[in-house]
Amino acid sequence: MVVDQIRAATQDLLAALTPEQLKKISAPFDTPDHQVWTYLPGAVPGLPLHELSAAQEALAVRLLELVYSERGLADFRGVMVAEIIVRGLKDPLQVAETGGWEGSTVGDRYYFRVLGDPAGDEPWAWRLNGHHLALHVTLVDGAISFTPQFFGSNPAEVRTGPNAGRRFLAAEQDLGFQLLHALEPGQLEIAVVSDEAPDDILTRHDPVADPSRLHRGLPYGDMNADQRQLLSLLIGQYVGRAAGPIGLQTWQDITDQGIERLTFAWAGQTQPGEGHPHYYSIAGPTFLAEYDNTQDNANHIHSVWRDLRNDWGTDLLAAHYAMHR
Incomplete structure (x- = not known):
């Protein structure tokens, strides 16, 4: 069972850490900052990745492999590659693409943290x-919550230097434009909610x-079959980062809550290109995804997936505490 594997992999990682590292990585499950998070640069609580040895890093990667799909792992590494490029670092790109966080100048911007005891029943x-x-x-009790989840990239596309032309999170943009351009004029009047994109999600x-x-936007139920397929593929860019069983459960939840109630909203420029800021959201009873590419002359992506019912395991925790009250 994947939950048991995740539990074992986390215990293996913790067992391999030094006492000083354990102090940095560990916190109580009910720590006051449990739901405090950010995607902005700067130090946050936890153990910096660059402090992991090669052996410890392999254990951390094993844990990621249990939770994320191959594409999810590729996106994860892409975030770091973009960070290397934009900061003009001398690290080889293999630092982020194949591992090797130890002592790297990109690993100092990412922090691992474990809340609670993976060896216990709570x-x-x-x-x-x-x-x-x-x-x-x-x-919680053999079930998994996978959100909030945020992936971003600066740059979205490398425009100069030896990596010119390389793109990050490209499908999130391309599928969004494909769906927008597949809509009929009457549908566009509903889907395009503003000529100006917000400056962030x-x-x-x-x-x-x-x-x-x-904004509400255009419902899935008001789209034709081809348009619905494009919206499903776009949702898949977010859900598909999860390992198979987790992603399948999310799709089941979306369907159970009424996929026809999902809406697609667009703001900003309707053609891709440098200096063309754009934004979209997908929202339903339980699922929410946002994407924007507005900063740095529309070459800086933010994307997020939220579960309106179960971010931070909210529903799972409610059931757990009701059972054990």
Whole structure:
């Protein structure tokens, strides 16, 4: 069972750490800052990745491999590659692409933390936070919560130098434009909610996402079959970062809550290109995703997936505490 594997992999990682490292990585599950998170640069609580030895890093990667799909891992490494490029670092790109965080100047921007005791019976969690990256996994009674989840990239596309032409989180942009351009004029009047894109995702890094900040947009139920397929593929860019069983459960939840109630809203420029800021949101009863590419002359991506019912394992925890009251 994947939950048991995640539990064992986390215990293996903790057992390999020094006492000083354990102090940095560990916190109680009910720590006051449990739901405090950010995708902005700067130090956050936890153990910096660059302090892991090669052997410890292999254990951390094993844990990521249990929770994330191959594409999810590729996106994770892409965030770090973009960080290397934008900072003009001398580290070889292999630092982020194949591992090797130890002593690297990119690993100092990402922090691993374990909340609670993975060896016990009570709820626990682990998280990996840093610039343009926020991964949160909560485990309760054999079930998993996978959100909030944030992936960003600066640059979105490398425009100069030896890596010119390389793109990050490209499908999130391309599928968004494909869906927009597949809509009929009457549908566009509903889907395009503003000529100006917001300067960031509207839910920011709030502990609890507020869907009322978003425009409603065009419902899935008002799309034709081809348009629905494109929206499903776009949702898959977010859900598909999760390992198979976790992603399948998310799709089941979306379907159970009424996929026809999902809406697609667009703001900003309707053609891609340098200096063309754009934004979209996908929202439903339980699922919310936002994407923007507005900063740095529209070459700086933010994207987030929130579960309106179960961020931080909220529903799972409610059931757990009701059972054990």
